Structures are given as C-alpha cells and as structure tokens.
Amino acid sequence: MKFKSIAKLGVVAFAATMVLAACGKSSDKTSRTDSLNWMSNTTLTTLDPSKAVDVTSDQVLYNAMRGLVTPDKGNKIDLAIAKSYKITNGGKTYTFTLRNTKWSNGKKVTAGDFEYGIKRSADPKTASQMAYYMANIMNYDKVKTGSMSADKLGVKAMGDNKLQITLTKPQADFLNVLALPVFYPQQKSYVEKYGTAYGTTSDKMVYDGPFAVTNWKGSNDAWTLSKNNDYYDNHNVKLKTINYSVIKDPQTALDEYQSGKLDQTLLAGKQQVNSYKNNKDFVNHKQFMVQYLSINQKKVPALKNKNLRKALSLAINREELTQNVLGDGSFAARGLVPDTLAYMNGKDFNDYATVKDATTGDMTKAKQLWAKGLKEIGKKSVSISIMNNNDQTSRAVTEFLQTELDKLPGLKVTAQILPNNVASGRSLKSDYELSVSGWDPSISDPISPLQTKVSTSPINTSKWGNSMYDMYIDRSNNEDANNKDKRFFDLVNAQKVILNDQGIIPLIQKAQPELMKTNIHGVKYLGNGPVWDFSHAYIK
Structure with a gap:
C-alpha cells in the first residue's frame, strides 16, 4: 500500500467495481479550439501550496502556479520563474536569478515571495506534511522542532530578483525537490488577509502560473483553469480554459466522453481497456x-x-x-x-x-x-x-x-x-x-x-x-x-x-490508460506529481 502521509495519492485509483464498458462510437475530436473539458476522479482539497499532499491538488497548483523550476519527463527539470542559477560553496549554496513576471493580481513576483512561501511551509505552525523535503536546508532541523524561528531558515531574498538557498550539505536531487508546491512563492498579503481560509476557495488565492483557478467554492466537484494573462510565458499558452469535473464512477465518465461532454477520460480495469485498446483515442501512460x-x-x-x-x-x-x-x-x-x-x-x-x-x-x-x-x-x-x-x-x-x-x-x-x-x-x-x-x-x-x-x-x-x-x-x-x-x-x-x-x-x-480526443496536442504527461501540464496544450 501507499503511505498517504509521505507519498502522493495515486491519481488513477478508481473504485475497482465496474461494469463492462459500453462500446458505442465516440467522437474522436473536440469541436472547441481553446477550451478542454477534463475529468478527475478525486476532489480538489486545497490550493494552499504549503498544505497540498494529494495528486489532484498538485495537478491544479502546478498549472496555476510556478516555482523556481518545473519537472520534465524522467529526472529532468526546466527553469520556470528562475531564469538562471548557480551552485557554489561545494554544492551547498544555490543562487537563483528570477524572471520578470507578475501575480494574477498584477503585482510583481519577487524573491521575497519565494522566501516567505518557503519559510511559511517550513514553519511547524503551518503543519505542512511535505516540509520534510526541506531537511537539508540550513537550520531546518531546529525550525521543525520549534527551537528556532522559521525566519532563520537558510533562504534569503537578495533584492527583488535574486534568491539564495543554503544547504547543510550537497543534495544532488535538490533541483528536482524545488519543483514541489512547498517551495512555491506565496504572497504574504494574501496569506495574512485570509488567514485559515487562505487557499480554501479559488478566490482566496493568487496565482503566478499559466492559469488561474476559478469557480471552486471549496467543496464543489468542479472548477476551471482560466488563462492567466500576467504569466511570463502567456503568449505560448493557447488554451483559454480547462473545465474540470469530478467523476468517481468510471462508467459515468466513459458515457460523458462518448457523448462529447468530456475530451478525456481515465479507463479503469481490464474490461474497459480491452474494449478500447484499439480505439484511436486510446493512450496508455x-x-x-x-x-x-x-x-x-x-x-x-x-x-x-x-x-x-x-x-x-x-x-x-x-x-x-x-x-x-x-x-x-x-x-x-x-x-x-x-x-x-x-x-x-x-x-x-x-x-x-x-x-x-x-x-x-x-x-x-x-x-x-x-x-x-x-x-x-x-x-x-x-x-x-x-x-x-x-x-x-x-x-x-x-x-x-x-x-x-x-x-x-x-x-x-x-x-x-x-x-x-x-x-x-x-x-x-x-x-x-x-x-x-x-x-x-x-x-x-x-x-x-x-x-x-x-x-x-x-x-x-x-x-x-x-x-x-x-x-x-x-x-x-x-x-x-x-x-x-x-x-x-x-x-x-x-x-x-x-x-x-x-x-x-x-x-x-x-x-x-485513458481516452483523449485525437486533435488535442501538447499535453505533457508526467508520471507523478502534477501528472498533466497544459501550458503548451492546443487543439488542432
């Protein structure tokens, strides 16, 4: 079994009880050119980067937020808000130079936002379940026990565009770790404005990624990713919206895909896969x-x-x-x-x-x-x-x-x-x-x-x-x-x-295994964490 407090919850873990998949003919294309209808089999639980522990929250945050780096396929990373970095001090000091980009409220994303966000995640008062990934950052061992203030964590803004992180020892996978939401920037004014309600609905959050989350009230099983025009690379973001629906029953999801209400659906189990494995919409990751x-x-x-x-x-x-x-x-x-x-x-x-x-x-x-x-x-x-x-x-x-x-x-x-x-x-x-x-x-x-x-x-x-x-x-x-x-x-x-x-x-x-309309291109599949990256997706 998977340890929920440590490893991410599996995104494809459908309820295993199912009926034989219907074999009706489905449209292999979406008629829309700038909008996708996507499904999730689990609900969104939070938009607070410090508290995200499940794949659905990670997936939404990854498309609505950007950290210093982003994951790529395999064990590679791409630069995101960081436009460059250097590693010094025998592999223990990372200095990042940031791009000029804005939050979805028009304010500049600064190194101070990264310093605040990382220190907030490390602070035991925040109760982040993913903060243990900071284990090698200087002073984290004392911060996590409360014997030292989170302000003393080895993360420092050097002006608006430079961020320095100091480790206690070299960590070869540190750049990969920085792709996790606990290392995302956070705007202090939003956190303080909403307090415990921060990130509990889409309007109690601010975004620095390709999309902004809209229409999520905190308990509803639907939300939308809407293009964020303040994102630094917004000219390469082709989609205007991705409309999410939570559908827990695999047969219901398949029915909605066949009727054209969904552009993608996960398949569950041997029967559904056998029914659709020769369909041109079929993809298996x-x-x-x-x-x-x-x-x-x-x-x-x-x-x-x-x-x-x-x-x-x-x-x-x-x-x-x-x-x-x-x-x-x-x-x-x-x-x-x-x-x-x-x-x-x-x-x-x-x-x-x-x-x-x-x-x-x-x-x-x-x-x-x-x-x-x-x-x-x-x-x-x-x-x-x-x-x-x-x-x-x-x-x-x-x-x-x-x-x-x-x-x-x-x-x-x-x-x-x-x-x-x-x-x-x-x-x-x-x-x-x-x-x-x-x-x-x-x-x-x-x-x-x-x-x-x-x-x-x-x-x-x-x-x-x-x-x-x-x-x-x-x-x-x-x-x-x-x-x-x-x-x-x-x-x-x-x-x-x-x-x-x-x-x-x-x-x-x-x-x-899943079905996806054949005229959808550029959706990057990642084997863990955020799963799908829509930042370069398009319909043709």
Whole structure:
C-alpha cells in the first residue's frame, strides 16, 4: 500500500467495481479550439501550496502556479520563474536569478515571495506534511522542532530578483525537490488577509502560473483553469480554459466522453481497456507507481533464508498477473525504481539496475530453490499470510499470488484482505508477514523509492537491512552528491543489492490508460506529481 502521509495519492485509483464498458462510437475530436473539458476522479482539497499532499491538488497548483523550476519527463527539470542559477560553496549554496513576471493580481513576483512561501511551509505552525523535503536546508532541523524561528531558515531574498538557498550539505536531487508546491512563492498579503481560509476557495488565492483557478467554492466537484494573462510565458499558452469535473464512477465518465461532454477520460480495469485498446483515442501512460511484496523476516524467521525468498519471487508469473489478472496496461516491475523515472546516457535506470532472476518467474527453478531452502532451515513446511487492501483489484492480485505461491511444495498461504486504513496501519507497525506494498515517488529521482529501504528509515516497515545497501545510499547522499555519474551508479548498485538479496519481490508498475480526443496536442504527461501540464496544450 501507499503511505498517504509521505507519498502522493495515486491519481488513477478508481473504485475497482465496474461494469463492462459500453462500446458505442465516440467522437474522436473536440469541436472547441481553446477550451478542454477534463475529468478527475478525486476532489480538489486545497490550493494552499504549503498544505497540498494529494495528486489532484498538485495537478491544479502546478498549472496555476510556478516555482523556481518545473519537472520534465524522467529526472529532468526546466527553469520556470528562475531564469538562471548557480551552485557554489561545494554544492551547498544555490543562487537563483528570477524572471520578470507578475501575480494574477498584477503585482510583481519577487524573491521575497519565494522566501516567505518557503519559510511559511517550513514553519511547524503551518503543519505542512511535505516540509520534510526541506531537511537539508540550513537550520531546518531546529525550525521543525520549534527551537528556532522559521525566519532563520537558510533562504534569503537578495533584492527583488535574486534568491539564495543554503544547504547543510550537497543534495544532488535538490533541483528536482524545488519543483514541489512547498517551495512555491506565496504572497504574504494574501496569506495574512485570509488567514485559515487562505487557499480554501479559488478566490482566496493568487496565482503566478499559466492559469488561474476559478469557480471552486471549496467543496464543489468542479472548477476551471482560466488563462492567466500576467504569466511570463502567456503568449505560448493557447488554451483559454480547462473545465474540470469530478467523476468517481468510471462508467459515468466513459458515457460523458462518448457523448462529447468530456475530451478525456481515465479507463479503469481490464474490461474497459480491452474494449478500447484499439480505439484511436486510446493512450496508455507509464506511472511511477511500483508495487512489490514486502517481506517481514522478523515475523516469518524462515524467510531469513535467501533461497526461500528467491523461490517466492520465481514462483510468480508476472505476465499472467499483468495481462490476465489486471489487463489494464500495468507491466512487470524491473525493480524498486520505476521505469522512465531516470536515465543516464539515453538508457533507463533499470537497464543498468535490474536483476532478471529477482524480477521474473520460473516455477521449475522456484521449486528447486524452495526445496533447497527448506533443507537448509531444517523444515518441511512453512506457513505465510499475504496482506492487502480489500478493493476488488487488490483482492484479485492477492488471490492470484496465493494461487501461485501455493504451488511450492510445503508452503501454505493465507490471504489477509483488510480495509485500506487497517492494512496501512498494520503496515506502518510492521504487523504483517508478506504485504503488497507500493511507492509513488513525489520527485523524479531514484533516491525517492530507494531511500525507503535504508535500514534506519522509519518507513522501512519490513526492517530489511543490508550494510552494502546503506553504504551505497549514504555515498550517493554525501561523498558522491556532487558527481552526477558516480551518484547514479551508487543508486544502481543499491538497487542491485536489494534485488540480489531479494529484500523485496517486485510485482508490477502501474499504468494509466485513458481516452483523449485525437486533435488535442501538447499535453505533457508526467508520471507523478502534477501528472498533466497544459501550458503548451492546443487543439488542432
């Protein structure tokens, strides 16, 4: 499962119960030239950049706000309000020169707005759940405990157009981190004017991005992104409006798409995908969400045996799981790090870092290693349970895993199907034997998922630990932090360590299948965080 307080909520997690998708003919084009009708399956919760924790809020804020940088595909970033930057002091000082741009109320966006916004996010009084991304900014450790004022955080405006951020040590992914909403500028006068109501409706907020949010009253399931003419790059923004509707039922969304009321809709599950996978409107994106089996060796001492862990992984036919059980475009995961998250020399991270025997199935070899492992621990049988959520898709995955693993002689597998909040709570307490877990990285850097398996990490719920793994992660964060190539291969080696030890059992990487009218162009899909960028979208 996903840790809601740490990782972003999945944008495509439709309720799994569904009916067969209708196969009526739908228009493949929108007749409008400057407006889109878009859907969301979850509600907008806040427009306060300090408090955004879910994907829908991130997605809206990303299109209505701009920080110093913006995410690009893979582990790249683009400059946004920052027109240039320099890194000095051994990688610990970042100095940004800002563009001349305005807020949607016509006032200039200044370095002081960035200083105020970042310090407000860091202030424990704000109660931002994402402020931990500031961990390496000077004095944050004292600010977060309240022993030092947020004014002392290592962020400083040097006039209107220069911002300086000082770190306690080099951080290789810091530019990626700066794309998150907690680092967005905020206009102090608006925050003070509205107080606790700031960001709770679209008119209690000011925007510096391609669009401004309108028509959101704080609880309604509809809102509009309207072109912001004060945005610095507004001449490249072609759309005047994107009209959002929250539709939680996949069949209702599909009906509205077919009738022309929506220009895009998410598909849910095998039946809908099979019905539309040959349609010219069909698009399937790779998400950054990886699901894997977490192995709690303390709960099942037998699984301290590596051969038994490897046998469990080899017993799973991932092609059967992805093609026939899920059938939604999800594919076999190649590691803890998702495909398309990061690249080096044009090659995907997992082209360097996957371990075939740890990520593919081979029942014959599985049975051989299982028998060998049982002999090594002096047992003839082992019993384990698999914990997962109780939605229909999760239940189907668990039942499939149970069937696969039961093929190993002497293994008895039971399923623990629990409500999401119960399963999450038990996972955080390490109260499970095997658990179908997942991680959806907020930033496009391999360190995000890999950091979760450091032996001292509070979210390493399986308590798996390996000194070599910890060494590679530590090296990437410290001595190699300023060396891009060395750091990349530190992370490659870390993933190889956990896969060779079968510290986890990779299962699937999630996909996002959808229908989108064919005359819509330039919508940039990002695998996490903001998901869609409409700043260069157009209809032709």
